[in-house]
Amino acid sequence: MIASLLSSELVALFGHFLILSLLAVGGAITVAPDMHRVLVGEMGLLTDAQFNASIAIAQAAPGPNVLFVAVMGYQAAGLAGAAATMAGIMLPSTTLALAAARWSHARRDWRAVRAFKAGMAPLVIALMFATGWILTAQTPGWRHVLLTIAAALLAWRTRIHLLWMIGAGAVIGGMGWL
Amino acid sequence: MLDDSRPLSQPSSRTDLFVTFTLLALQGFGGVLAIAQRVLCEQKRWLSREQFVEILAVGQVLPGPNICNVALMIGDRFFGWRGAFAALAGMMAVPAVIVLLITMIYAEFAAVPAVAGALKGMGAVSAGLIVGTALKLTGALRSNPMGIPVCVILGVVMFSAVALLRLPLAWALLGVGILACVFAWTRLVTRNADGGPP
Numbered sequence: 001m002i003a004s005l006l007s008s009e010l011v012a013l014f015g016h017f018l019i020l021s022l023l024a025v026g027g028a029i030t031v032a033p034d035m036h037r038v039l040v041g042e043m044g045l046l047t048d049a050q051f052n053a054s055i056a057i058a059q060a061a062p063g064p065n066v067l068f069v070a071v072m073g074y075q076a077a078g079l080a081g082a083a084a085t086m087a088g089i090m091l092p093s094t095t096l097a098l099a100a101a102r103w104s105h106a107r108r109d110w111r112a113v114r115a116f117k118a119g120m121a122p123l124v125i126a127l128m129f130a131t132g133w134i135l136t137a138q139t140p141g142w143r144h145v146l147l148t149i150a151a152a153l154l155a156w157r158t159r160i161h162l163l164w165m166i167g168a169g170a171v172i173g174g175m176g177w178l
Numbered sequence: 179m180l181d182d183s184r185p186l187s188q189p190s191s192r193t194d195l196f197v198t199f200t201l202l203a204l205q206g207f208g209g210v211l212a213i214a215q216r217v218l219c220e221q222k223r224w225l226s227r228e229q230f231v232e233i234l235a236v237g238q239v240l241p242g243p244n245i246c247n248v249a250l251m252i253g254d255r256f257f258g259w260r261g262a263f264a265a266l267a268g269m270m271a272v273p274a275v276i277v278l279l280i281t282m283i284y285a286e287f288a289a290v291p292a293v294a295g296a297l298k299g300m301g302a303v304s305a306g307l308i309v310g311t312a313l314k315l316t317g318a319l320r321s322n323p324m325g326i327p328v329c330v331i332l333g334v335v336m337f338s339a340v341a342l343l344r345l346p347l348a349w350a351l352l353g354v355g356i357l358a359c360v361f362a363w364t365r366l367v368t369r370n371a372d373g374g375p376p
Binding site for chain 1: 208245304358360
């Protein structure tokens, strides 16, 4: 009984994340509101605190931020849950990305493909500025902003290893200077 | 300032891809994009800055985690689908184990002020690293057929739409993206008509 309930839940989780994968333009975090609606609301598998902690943990840990999906799955249904949500969020988008990469690479001399790459280049860079802006705006405070600006200048102009900068940020924050 | 003149290189094997992406992912706190640019363009020289922006553009408009799409495309370019799998597995496997281990102990440490403060500091730095990487990549726009002024205008419009107006990314990409690509198309046509480089 419990096993069948659990497996039906796993299939539901997998199916839901399969759909979200194809909607996640700009990364998995963009569909987090819908994950919240289903995991916390409809299925009641996670609490609000667990949901927020999932995102915080994945951001603090090394590796791609999409791993917050694995943390959610794990908190909802253990390792099988993590496997279900991760497989769901990754399979459709990776298949599509592989197909698109091959299609565009084979036609890289086409004017349309070159126009796409040239046209998108400034937008891609603008999106990185936007990400930095949004992350900074989330946590106000001038010390915080100063640290962000310092890190940006160092990453831009020097070859200091990025891990040193992250470490310095951890120390500055850990000492309570932010 | 930065040594971008060294000739491009390539991964020696699928194992090389896997190991490189694993090490790269393990250095990526608060996002992998900044360190990916450092390692792939500057240390390994597998990609030029321009190629990195191109691959990122494709990864950006497609659904799914951008950086995973980027890993996949780079792996595929060098070693076909097996390479794609090696790069993606490198990016995900070890970090996934680590993040789950952290999840298991997180509850005990989340309330410690020093831990919360350290996370805040790391967050501020990783936001800065993304901005620093963006500043570095602006150099790739010099060879853009649309010209620098148009690139700047498009960039400002896109930034305003996403960061200030908080429009949904998919709509902003569709709206500004079509405008930009059509303009780039006409520029490429003009240059060909002038007998410029194809």
